[in-house]
Amino acid sequence: MNTFLIILTGSFVAASCGFLGCFLILRRMAMLGDAISHAILPGIVIAFLFSGSREILPMLIGAALIGLITVFIVQLLHQSGVKSDAAIGVTFTALFSVGVVLVSLFTQQVDLDLDCVLYGEIAYVPWDTWQWGGFDMGPRALWGIGSVFFFSLVVIGLFFKQFKLCSFDPALAAAIGIPVVLFHYLLMTLVSLTTVAAFESVGAILVVAMLVVPSATAYLLTDRLHHMLLISMGVGILSAVFGYFLASFLDSSIAGAMTSVAGLLFLLAFFFSPRHGMLFKAIARRKVSMGEL
Template sequence: MNTFWIILTGALVAASCGFLGCFLILRRMAMLGDAISHSILPGIVIAFLLSGSRDILPMLIGAAVVGLLTVFIVQLLSQNGVKADAAIGVTFTALFSVGVVLVSLYTAQVDLDLDCVLYGEIAYVPWDTWQWGGIDMGPRAAWGIGGVFLLSLLLVGLFFKQFKLCSFDPALAAAIGIPVVFFHYLLMTLVSFTTVAAFESVGAILVVAMLVVPSATAYLLTEKLHVMLFISMGVGVLCSVFGYLLASWMDSSIAGSMTAVSGLLFLLAFLFSPRHGMVIRMLARRRMRLGTN
């Protein structure tokens, strides 16, 4: 059962991050997901200090507030002469540094340290369980990321056309009356929720890979958004299963092995994608040259 819960939690983390990462990739905002995943740290710490609890709800609220603040600051800087990449770099490093300082100052006596924040440890997931009515309901991390994943699926499913049009042509979406700004901040809120729910299992650094790599892999394999969403979730599940097997074989970090597998899958897609694969395009050009000769 421990193996099952570890793989399930990893699959939920990778699939939920990859699902939302598709929209970040299409909006060319992949690094904003990186910024949010780091900058929400002070929100998590402040939520803990105010509530005195590591329950998922106050953490989600704190992360959402700081995540939206990150997006607002980045856009404010970008609209006032600062390059977009520089705005992202300045914002997330500043906020993440504030979070590191708060962790080192105020959480020395609790299980909220920098190793947990940066690297996580998915192997401990089965022992941190949720009790309801005296019944062991299973790992708290699996329930947290699973609930956030269902929320993302529900909201994107209800407003799929709006999210799709805002991602591909925001000017057209605004022209026909779709509140582009609202859906932009709604997406960023979901990214913040997903990031903090994944914190305990994969940490701040590795969740960045899950936000980008599965969706980037799916982007190379299809040109249809709904197919891209399913492929990104499938890649996430494969990363969890084969990453755990690799970690067991090598006796190494589970979360790190999952991310390494995701990188390998991206490399395979980059080389052998039917439309965009580098090897496939080289073979096609070679056949064209042979045909002309």
């Protein structure tokens, strides 16, 4: 049963991150997901200081607010003439450093340390349960990431056409009256919520890989957004399942093994994708050169 709960939690984390990561990649904003995943650390600590607990709701609120502040600062710096990559780097390193200082200063007596924040430990998920009305409702992390995942599905499903158009052609979207800035911040809010919900399972560092690698793999395998979303979630789930058994075999970090499997799947797509794979491109070039001869 514990194995199933760990794999299920990992699947939700990988699928939800990969699902939103597709829109980040299409917008060429993959590293902004990296920035948010690190910058929300002070939001989590401040939420903990105000609430006095590690309940998921105040953590989500704190993370969402800091995530939006991060996006606002990056946009402000970029509009002021700072290069986008430099703006992202300055913002997330500054906010993450503030979060590290807050953790070291104010959370020494509780289970909210840097190892927990940076790396997480998904193996402990089955024992950290949510009690409601005297009943054991199951792992708290599973409820958190599951709720955020389904919320993201509902939001993206309701406004799929708007998100799609804003991702592919924001100028056209603005021209026909779609509030591009509003949907931009809505997407960043979903990324922030997903990131903090995944903190306890995979930590800040590994959630970055889950935001980028499954969706990048899907990007190599299809040119249709519907298929890309489904493939990215499928790759995430496969990474969680095979990563768990790899970690069991090697007696190593479960979250790290899941991310390693995701990286392996990306490499397979990179070399063997029928559309964009290096092998098929080489074959196509060889056919062209042979035809010219």
